[in-house]
Amino acid sequence: MDRNDRAITAFAMLGHATFHTYELVIPIFVVVWLEAFSTTPAFLGAVVGASYALVGIGALPSGLLADRVGSKRLVVACLLGMAGSFALISVAPTLAVLAVGLLLWGAAASLYHPAGLALLSRGAKERGAAFAYHGAAGNVGVATGPLLAAILLAFVGWRTVAALLLVPVLAAAVVGARLEFDETAGADARDAGDEARREQPESLAAFVASSRLLFTGGFALVFATGILYGLYYRGTFTFLPDILAGLPLFEPVALAGRSFEPSQYVYSGLLLVGGLGQYVGGLVADRVQIETALLGGYAALSAIALAFVPAANAGLAPLLVVAGLLGFLAFTIAPINQEAISAYTPAGARGLSFGYSYTAIFGVGALGSSLAGLILTRSTSTALFVFVAACAAVAALIGGTLRRRSGRRSPDGVAADD
Numbered sequence: 001m002d003r004n005d006r007a008i009t010a011f012a013m014l015g016h017a018t019f020h021t022y023e024l025v026i027p028i029f030v031v032v033w034l035e036a037f038s039t040t041p042a043f044l045g046a047v048v049g050a051s052y053a054l055v056g057i058g059a060l061p062s063g064l065l066a067d068r069v070g071s072k073r074l075v076v077a078c079l080l081g082m083a084g085s086f087a088l089i090s091v092a093p094t095l096a097v098l099a100v101g102l103l104l105w106g107a108a109a110s111l112y113h114p115a116g117l118a119l120l121s122r123g124a125k126e127r128g129a130a131f132a133y134h135g136a137a138g139n140v141g142v143a144t145g146p147l148l149a150a151i152l153l154a155f156v157g158w159r160t161v162a163a164l165l166l167v168p169v170l171a172a173a174v175v176g177a178r179l180e181f182d183e184t185a186g187a188d189a190r191d192a193g194d195e196a197r198r199e200q201p202e203s204l205a206a207f208v209a210s211s212r213l214l215f216t217g218g219f220a221l222v223f224a225t226g227i228l229y230g231l232y233y234r235g236t237f238t239f240l241p242d243i244l245a246g247l248p249l250f251e252p253v254a255l256a257g258r259s260f261e262p263s264q265y266v267y268s269g270l271l272l273v274g275g276l277g278q279y280v281g282g283l284v285a286d287r288v289q290i291e292t293a294l295l296g297g298y299a300a301l302s303a304i305a306l307a308f309v310p311a312a313n314a315g316l317a318p319l320l321v322v323a324g325l326l327g328f329l330a331f332t333i334a335p336i337n338q339e340a341i342s343a344y345t346p347a348g349a350r351g352l353s354f355g356y357s358y359t360a361i362f363g364v365g366a367l368g369s370s371l372a373g374l375i376l377t378r379s380t381s382t383a384l385f386v387f388v389a390a391c392a393a394v395a396a397l398i399g400g401t402l403r404r405r406s407g408r409r410s411p412d413g414v415a416a417d418d
Contacts, residue, residue: 230365
């Protein structure tokens, strides 16, 4: 990587790590909030799902803004907005105020992925490696945020823990704002300049035309895999700490007068393994035909979901193995998805395409949180894992369809019309 690539990648890594620190510390708090606010998994799942949905709903306007005004200022605004919303969450006296804080977090967090990924896609010359480092940084946040929260909750109340989470995001905003780089240095020459700018929507009619261009070919199928991945991701991880806490294997442990929850450390550990998955996924995206990677990755995700409950019933060792594989595979597919989006869209529409894709993943996919809460309220964790396995299986079929059609992709990287 050259100097510009390193600066862009470092900036995106800061934003990604911070986003995921907040995103997956929320499920750790869910366990506490169920008791603190005397509510049900179905209701709290709906609140958390709405928060996550806003991450997706705001992704499309964020993508449009990234194409028009650039990514850096959007990412910094995202960091400051997430800090403000968690400040409100930390003092929420009622479930209604907690819900407002979570919704504000979702709105602020929606700025990150379209802006950050469009930045990497247009600015980095070594795109696959940049996606890999970006993904690995995200999983540092994914793992360390919940782990830190789990440790702190043994010593202080959840409100104090939520307030302490303001420190890393404010530090990331300050450091990120000081980094300097060229946001378009990695764009291919054929996509640069006026041609790329003409693809950026300047009016409602241009927006509709650009959207129609994206959805006339393979991007429509990539978009569908984003919805299915979002359902899998949210459906699996929102209540996973609560599912693990309910297993006899993970009874609370008293140590030095404090009560520790082993399930929370297992949850943090599988997310940490996901960091390796993110890195491997980025390398795979550079070395394997992207359609083949989609097919194989989603097929593996389906299989591991079906194996989770039998492994939990088989004992600690099988559960730890399957949980580790779940964390690894769930995050391996993320940079593969990102490269698929890049492969099926021109450089000038990357912000728009990532906006649509993260509307699918975090917006429509947020229904996974609500559905998970509903399934767990009315049924069992077995039913939940069958549901998410089915989502991954359909995504694998879509990957197979793209693989069969891959020879029809046009030379500029956009799928040919059907």
